[in-house]
Amino acid sequence: MSDLPDAAIDLTNCDREQIHIPGAILPHGAMLVVEPTTMLIEQVAGDTLGLLGKDAAALNGRGLTSLFTTEQVERLRDVLRNSSLTRPRHMLDPLMRIKTDRPIDVSVHLSNGALVIEAEAADLTNRHSVDPLACLQDMFDGLGDARDLQAYCQLAAERVRSVAGYDRVMVYRFAADESGWVFAETRRDDLSPFLDLHYPASDIPKQARALYLTSWLRLITEVD
Numbered sequence: 388m389s390d391l392p393d394a395a396i397d398l399t400n401c402d403r404e405q406i407h408i409p410g411a412i413l414p415h416g417a418m419l420v421v422e423p424t425t426m427l428i429e430q431v432a433g434d435t436l437g438l439l440g441k442d443a444a445a446l447n448g449r450g451l452t453s454l455f456t457t458e459q460v461e462r463l464r465d466v467l468r469n470s471s472l473t474r475p476r477h478m479l480d481p482l483m484r485i486k487t488d489r490p491i492d493v494s495v496h497l498s499n500g501a502l503v504i505e506a507e508a509a510d511l512t513n514r515h516s517v518d519p520l521a522c523l524q525d526m527f528d529g530l531g532d533a534r535d536l537q538a539y540c541q542l543a544a545e546r547v548r549s550v551a552g553y554d555r556v557m558v559y560r561f562a563a564d565e566s567g568w569v570f571a572e573t574r575r576d577d578l579s580p581f582l583d584l585h586y587p588a589s590d591i592p593k594q595a596r597a598l599y600l601t602s603w604l605r606l607i608t609e610v611d
Contacts, residue, residue, distance in 0.1 A: 412432045412433045413433075414433065414434060415507055415508070416433045416434065416438070416505060416506060416507040417433035417434050417437075417438045417439055417505070417506045417507070418430075418431070418432045418433050418503065418505050418506075419431055419435075419446070419451075419454075419503070419504040420498075420502070420503055421451060421501065421502040421503075421504060422501065422502070423467055423497070423500070423501070423502040425450070426450055426451040426452070426460060426463075426464075427448065427449070427450055427451075428446050428447060428449055428450070428451065428454075429447075429448075429501065430447070431443040431446045431447050437489070438485075438486075438491055438506050438507070438508065439454060439485050439486070439491075439506065440454075440485050440486045440489075441454060451463070454485065455483065455485065459482070459483055462478070462482065462483075463502070463504075466478075466495060471497070472495060472496045472497040472502075473496070473497065474496065474603075475494040475495065475496040475505075476494065476495050476496065477492065477493070477494045478492070478493045478494065478495065479492050479493075479509065479516070479519065480509035480511070483506070489508065490508065490509035490511055491506045491507065491508060491509055492506070492507060492508075492509045492516070515550055522550050525546065525549065525550050526543075526546040526547060526550050527546070528546070529542060529546075530542055530543060537570065537571065540558040540560075540570055540571035541558075541571040541572075541573070543558065543571070544556040544557065544558050544571045544572060545573045548573045554574065554578060555572065555573070555574040555575065555578055555581075556572070556573050556574075557569050557570075557571065557572045557581060557582075558570045558571035558572070564588065565588035565593075566585060566586060566587055566588050566590075567585065567586040567587075567588075567591060568583070568584075568585050568586075569581045569582050569583060569584050569585075569586075
């Protein structure tokens, strides 16, 4: 759990204010950084050609209406007016689809005053992607019947894994001395168990915990 992949950011000896994000994103997605008042595209990254139909050179410095329809841009303006966007707002396919043959899911948030638009391919074969309400219902089903906290956490881990399809889901509990305890776990049968293992406070550095509090979801598709 303490080994960092080559592409990870080592947070052990740095302050939150000193953390720098690399100037690239995972290749399965696309990202636009937009000035929210003018809706001009200021930065571009990722597979914009495959997901959005235009390469970076055709997008940088252009208005969003050169990519999205007027209706889609107005939808983004409504989100800006009605949400702080301190956390991502998800706009599932087909709301922001551009290429008729390429369904995409989009999320938007504000970062240092800029509107960040992220896109990735939508999986229309996954019923939870198509019907997120069903996903929530599946995840919460039965939680109210748990007999105690451990049973609740175990069932919650199982629900998340069944919906998200992860290889392993753990509930990691912190003690007063900041050490950690794998309190609940569900995993593939061929994986070694971590359940009930204890780890020192240094396993998840204080700076990393601070990031977890501000960004509740951190998804890494390719760690290599």
